[in-house]
Amino acid sequence: MASIWRYILAGLGLAALLVGIVAAVYLTLPHQASGPDTSRSKKTANGLFVASFEPERGVIRQGELQSWLLTLKTAAGAPVEGAAITVSGGMPQHDHGLPTSPQATDYLGGGRYRIDGVKFTMSGWWQLRFAISATAGSDSVVFNVVL
Amino acid sequence: MRHPASVVSLLALAALALLGGCGKPQFSDAEKKTIASLALNTLPALKADTTNQYADVPAAAALGSTLFFDVGMSRDGTVSCSTCHKIDRQFQDDLPQAVGIGHTNRRTMPLAGVARNPWFFWDGRRDSLWAQALTPLESPLEQAGNRAAFAHYIKKRFGERYERIFGPLPDLSTVPANASPLGSETEKAAWNAMPASQQQDINRVYANIGKAIAAFERSIEPEQTRFDRFAIDLATGAAPQGDAAFSPEEILGLKLFIGKANCVTCHNGTRFTDNSFHNTGVAPVEGLPLDRGRVDAVAQVQADPFNCLGKFRDGDESACRELRFMVKDGPQTVRAYKTPSLRGAAGRPPYMHAGQFSTLDEVVAHYSKAPPAVEGVSEVHPLDLSDRERAALVAFLKTLSD
Numbered sequence: 001m002a003s004i005w006r007y008i009l010a011g012l013g014l015a016a017l018l019v020g021i022v023a024a025v026y027l028t029l030p031h032q033a034s035g036p037d038t039s040r041s042k043k044t045a046n047g048l049f050v051a052s053f054e055p056e057r058g059v060i061r062q063g064e065l066q067s068w069l070l071t072l073k074t075a076a077g078a079p080v081e082g083a084a085i086t087v088s089g090g091m092p093q094h095d096h097g098l099p100t101s102p103q104a105t106d107y108l109g110g111g112r113y114r115i116d117g118v119k120f121t122m123s124g125w126w127q128l129r130f131a132i133s134a135t136a137g138s139d140s141v142v143f144n145v146v147l
Numbered sequence: 148m149r150h151p152a153s154v155v156s157l158l159a160l161a162a163l164a165l166l167g168g169c170g171k172p173q174f175s176d177a178e179k180k181t182i183a184s185l186a187l188n189t190l191p192a193l194k195a196d197t198t199n200q201y202a203d204v205p206a207a208a209a210l211g212s213t214l215f216f217d218v219g220m221s222r223d224g225t226v227s228c229s230t231c232h233k234i235d236r237q238f239q240d241d242l243p244q245a246v247g248i249g250h251t252n253r254r255t256m257p258l259a260g261v262a263r264n265p266w267f268f269w270d271g272r273r274d275s276l277w278a279q280a281l282t283p284l285e286s287p288l289e290q291a292g293n294r295a296a297f298a299h300y301i302k303k304r305f306g307e308r309y310e311r312i313f314g315p316l317p318d319l320s321t322v323p324a325n326a327s328p329l330g331s332e333t334e335k336a337a338w339n340a341m342p343a344s345q346q347q348d349i350n351r352v353y354a355n356i357g358k359a360i361a362a363f364e365r366s367i368e369p370e371q372t373r374f375d376r377f378a379i380d381l382a383t384g385a386a387p388q389g390d391a392a393f394s395p396e397e398i399l400g401l402k403l404f405i406g407k408a409n410c411v412t413c414h415n416g417t418r419f420t421d422n423s424f425h426n427t428g429v430a431p432v433e434g435l436p437l438d439r440g441r442v443d444a445v446a447q448v449q450a451d452p453f454n455c456l457g458k459f460r461d462g463d464e465s466a467c468r469e470l471r472f473m474v475k476d477g478p479q480t481v482r483a484y485k486t487p488s489l490r491g492a493a494g495r496p497p498y499m500h501a502g503q504f505s506t507l508d509e510v511v512a513h514y515s516k517a518p519p520a521v522e523g524v525s526e527v528h529p530l531d532l533s534d535r536e537r538a539a540l541v542a543f544l545k546t547l548s549d
Contacts, residue, residue: 063416065468094412096479096526099423100472117472121421122412 036125036144044139049073049080049132051141056114062123062147065100067116069108074136079111083134087115089127089142102128123147173398179381181405186378187371190417193262197462198455199277199358202262202365206312210305211363214356219300220284222248222291228283228360231255237491238367243502244435249288252435254502259490260418262365265469269484269500270444271424274470275460276364277357278453284356285329293327293334294353301352313355317348350452354459369418369490373549374401390549399536400543408514408530408540413486419547424483428518428525432501439522440500441483445475481523493541493548507541 041052052071060066072080085104090097099121106114120126126145132138174182183189201207214220215228231245232238238258240246245255253269261267267279283289284297301309302316310316322345326337338346376391387393393401404410413421424441431438448470453459455467474480484500498504504513515532519525532540 063421065472094526095524096425097474097477099421099474100469101474102472117468119472121423122415124412 038144044141046139048139053143065119068118070113070115072111080134083132086131088129182378183382187375197466198460200461201358202362207359208362210308211359226290243497247289248291251288258367259369265422270440272444272447274454277361280360281357293325293330295326298349298352372547374546396539396542400539419489420486425526426482426520426523427527428520429499442480490547493545511537511540
């Protein structure tokens with residue numbers, strides 16, 4: 001009798017351990033499959049620049065006009081100055097563009113450009129595309145923002 | 148022996164409790180978060196309007212209120228703002244298209260929370276509440292007046308009240324009785340014959356009329372509804388009592404609204420609007436003039452001398468970012484109209500920008516079917532909702548009116 005209980009208990013323990021491991025793996029893995037890449041810093045399409053894109057005040061507020069900062073560095077880490085930047089984008093799942101026309105309004109030094117007029121009017125998956133032209137050449141980068 | 152047995156029974160009990168808990172939660176955490184974002188208690192305080200230095204001046208609001216209800220503010224003394232924006236009807240008129248001096252081509256919009264809009268009219272052809280208020284005053288189909296006549300009228304009827312708020316009125320002794328850059332041929336000729344400084348003076352009085360009316364309209368705010376009481380109880384974990392309790396049909400409707408039916412995609416936030424413009428495939432009304440929505444409004448708001456970048460704005464240009472960063476072209480502006488607030492909607496048929504649908508059932512059926520747009524591309528995709536689901540959505544929408 002005692003040994004049967006021991007086996008049941010051991011079985012339960014093993015099952016619990018397994019569930020724990022699966023849960024830990026599930027919770028710690030990046031959920032690439034469930035949504036787009038939302039990293040805020042990445043190489044541009046042709047690898048000319050490293051671009052970072054952050055809300056200027058740190059938080060995203062749905063429905064409000066906000067300014068963001070686009071920071072451009074060369075692959076070697078030098079700030080990219082005097083870049084001409086155009087912004088486009090939209091919601092890939094809704095087949096519509098951006099509700100506003102964001103623009104690069106100021107150069108703040110250190111490769112940082114203020115992108116003003118950004119507004120996300122609804123929750124979901126947004127894309128912002130930057131076409132960048134600088135002395136090193138032209139390149140583009142897409143950032144995904146999920147609200 | 149006894150020890151392992153009690154462990155097993157404890158585990159069994161825990162599993163049961165877990166199953167019981169997961170059995171039928173009414174709303175997921177994500178749904179609760181969305182519902183809380185729609186509730187009126189999260190409505191922020193009304194922001195200052197720096198483009199209108201009189202926006203929060205009580206005397207300006209009082210004069211604005213007088214003007215809002217004054218039929219003297221029209222060509223023939225029969226039409227006021229309140230003719231279409233009826234105070235006992237959510238500041239709208241229950242008509243498919245507004246009727247002033249003539250018959251317009253658009254549905255009158257209700258005014259609750261209007262001061263929170265970034266854009267005005269169904270197509271956003273004005274960018275401030277005070278610039279909006281000026282437009283019907285000179286529209287030949289609405290109040291059909293002209294700015295020179297309004298200046299004379301203000302001086303005669305409300306001169307003292309006006310001057311206490313805005314300072315001295317200009318000398319009107321040489322200003323024609325009727326003149327406007329937008330009026331009849333004679334009015335335009337009279338306007339063009341005026342010296343630029345006099346035109347400027349009249350435009351200033353005219354802008355101040357709009358600023359006073361806007362100051363009054365800022366007080367018109369949305370009211371708490373059954374939905375808000377339900378949402379507050381849900382957020383605080385209290386069991387909704389009395390009329391705050393939703394029927395199973397209303398709960399299904401709410402779940403559809405924020406889920407499968409995608410209504411909340413555009414009808415979001417405490418006012419149930421994203422303040423943006425969308426083509427939803429609503430067909431035009433036969434017999435009305437060509438109406439292409441936002442695509443034609445862009446040039447109008449840019450050309451408006453009373454827009455945020457014009458010389459009648461108070462404060463600095465930093466208030467003009469909506470205008471500065473607006474989408475100026477592109478296919479998405481074709482037959483795009485503003486997302487209306489749904490608060491109180493059940494109490495004010497007909498619906499859409501030209502009153503195309505006479506009931507909420509028709510509205511929901513339209514979104515379920517999602518017909519293609521006559522011009523441009525509809526952003527709406529077919530939902531194929533069942534009869535029960537459509538009825539549930541309508542039942543939920545009614546909770547925004549009770």
